[in-house]
Amino acid sequence: MTDSLKTLAAALLAALMLLTGAALAAEPDAANDSRAVAERVEDLKKKVIRLNRDLFILEEDLLFPASTQFAVFLSVDAGEFLKLDAVKLKVNGEIVASHLYTERQVTALERGGMQRLYMGNLKTGTHEVTVFVEGMGPDNRAYKQAATLAFDKGTETAALEIRIQDRSSNYQPVVSIVEWE
Amino acid sequence: MTQPVVFLARATRTDIGARLVALAAVCLLFMLDAALVNADVAPARAKDPAYGRVLYNYHQGEALKALTLLEVARERGRIRGHGAYPELVEGGLMLSYGMPREARDLFTRLLEETKATDTQPDINESSAGERGADSGVTLAPGIRSQAWFYLGKVFYLEGDYPQAHENFQKVDALVLEESNSELYAEWLYLRARLAMLSDSDNGSYASSHESPRENPRENPSMNASGETLVEHLRAQLKHSGLWAHYLSYNIAMAEVSAGDAEKAQQSLRELISGMEGETPTGDRGSEYRALLDKSRLSLARLYLRESRFDDALRLLGAMPLDGVFSDTALYDYAVAAAEQGQLQRALDALEALSQRTLFLSWREQVPYARGYVLEQLNQPRKALNAFAQASEHYESRGRELIAARQSLTEESLMARLSFLRNNDDIATDAYGRLRVMPSDFGISDVLATEPFQQALSELNELYQVQALLIQREGQLGTFETMLETRRVQRERRSREARFELEQQKADEWVEQKNSFRVEIEAALAAEDVGFFMTTKQKELKARLERVAATLAQLRDGSLGNDKSAERQRDKYARMKAYFDWTLANDYGVNRWAAQKQLRELNAEMQQFENQRAAIEALMAGDEKHNELAGRLIRKGEDIQSLKAQVREAIAQARSILVGRLDKALEQQGRDLRRYLVASRHAQARLADRLFRAGQSTEAANE
Structure with a gap:
């Protein structure tokens, strides 16, 4: 009686082994197919990245010619005295950008990332940029600070950076606007 | 999981x-x-x-x-x-x-x-990643x-x-x-695995030639004492927890493959005893328990193979019912119990297995095994019922499989899967696999396989690329609109500029300048002093001429004093002489001033001409526009070409995916047919037995 069960168990084991064997036999073909598709996907991704790059540059060339291009970046070299919450940017008295930050974005900034807050066009001449930074300061108190910069826009691309830094001398954050050469 | x-x-x-x-x-x-x-x-x-x-x-x-x-x-x-x-x-x-x-x-x-x-001694973490x-x-x-x-x-x-x-x-x-000690342990483990693979494949990549800066403890000379590289690495891994256990398990499996079951059993026993004596800590507890269960299961199967059912039963009985391998262990337990003659235990295990709702193809053998154990328990009617139920189950499942294979498309496959979503994207685990559960558990086995997961993931990635390309195509459309708007605005500005140029009467100005130049050149050639006179000189000359005319009308003595008119004439003559001398004296200066002005005028006019020419050239054609338009066209072509490539790749990935499922379903179908035939044979055998038993009873009664 037990022989039958043994036979069944053996048959099932054999079937399982056959199944595994078949799977192993089919493995090289399947692996080749998978590899081919995987390589194809990777190649397509590479092409997509290049396409993205070209479209990105094309968009900038189209909308922001180098002679009038004006960009404002934001960086955070802080975190201890200010937890960034929101930023508002004015160019020549007009609000051109405002941004509310998610925790992920704040973390990315605190880890050395730089956000392009605004991209636009400006004529040559003197302009004024003002930034309003809001966040949570020491002891979880709402904190607001502003900075202004008057600068001359020439015929080259202009780029400014809003820097939010911790100042340990007075345990306060400091906001400044600097011009990138 | x-x-x-x-x-x-x-x-x-x-x-x-x-x-x-x-x-x-x-x-x-x-x-x-x-x-x-x-x-x-x-x-x-x-x-x-x-x-x-x-x-x-x-x-x-x-x-x-x-x-x-x-x-x-x-x-x-x-x-x-x-x-x-x-x-x-x-x-x-x-x-x-x-x-x-x-x-x-x-x-x-x-x-x-x-x-x-490599040999620079002063490199530290702070200079990491620098490029000299x-x-x-x-x-x-x-x-x-x-x-x-x-x-x-x-x-x-x-x-x-x-x-x-x-x-x-x-x-x-x-x-x-x-x-990083954890990485170090994994490094030792992977090297040991390579050494094992090398042993089995006679490859050469694991024949250790340690780097000169390697830990001296790993010096190949240690192998001279007869210790193999795997043993040597295993010894180093001894206190590194799971990695050492994984290596021990794999060594045991290698011994099974090599046909040395006794050694494998010994290795597994040592592994199990070692793991049972430890308390897993941290977040790898479930991984630890899964390895322990797998080791027990493997050892139990080795015992079963040698008909050591008691040992197998003891080992399997100790395994938890909620583990990763609990179902497999339960089935193996049923087999061991049946072999031990403990049929009721075997039946209980099979009953427990048949209560499990999650479909697994290997578990399809349970309905048959249940009938078989009932038959062994000498309950032929119950066994007949069980086999009849098993046949019905296999028939119905077989029909489902045929229908599933006939209607197998990507859509029908996707309908059988339930994807976990993270916003709009399908969520993935840390391994990049899609987080998916089968809605139809008939495909859970194939879904769990690595090639299927990979194919599914690649198909998903291709769809993402396709979606991105469609998005970019839309973006390109907006660029075309921008470029067209730019062209229209430019044309408007050109019209305005043209009107402005017309208003400036530029040609008249050019004509006047040319005529002025000719006059100056003529005066220079003729040395026309009068032409180069200053405004003041011209005024003086006019006054002198008026005085001369007045004097010409005077008669001598008409002023009363007969000498007075003559004196005036003398005075005029002196003034005229002085004036002529001044003109002659200033001629060079005046001429130079006029020539300078002419040069300046020429330069201004040239600049004006250049600007006009540039504006007219700009109005006539727009190179920037043409260049941007050309780029747009090229990118449009690139997108179309990429879309075609993605379509092709999707078709390939889809065919691989569906093909894999179809093969798996085909295999399941073959297994089901085998179970069905066995169930029907058992049904016939039991029916025959019951019929004969009935006939014997009737004969006895008669």
């Missing part, structure tokens, strides 16, 4: 599959992250906004955007002031975006470049060793063992042990 996946990947001898490269990707990203953070005490300030933007996206996990920005930065000139870090980040991003081959090439190149700096002017990349030793390790692991997971071995050999053991 991710831990069993980890477990299966480590505890089996089969190839893990390229998808697990994602694991290395995740680890490498962490490693790079650590490298970035370690580079400076405070967050590293981007010295180039382009790099800052890349980091902003990189730290948010936006791999595609960050890679695009890196490409943009490269197109506009290199990122300045960050050495090799942008490339390290790029490699990590490539892995994260599912481009392991590209990343592998990049890391290989970067790490090769560090060779020249001539000396290539400088990576801190700890980071470099980890990078070699991960690169080796990428090759290992891809099944490229010689390359894996080569990269593992470049790891500085002491440095890796000091910088």
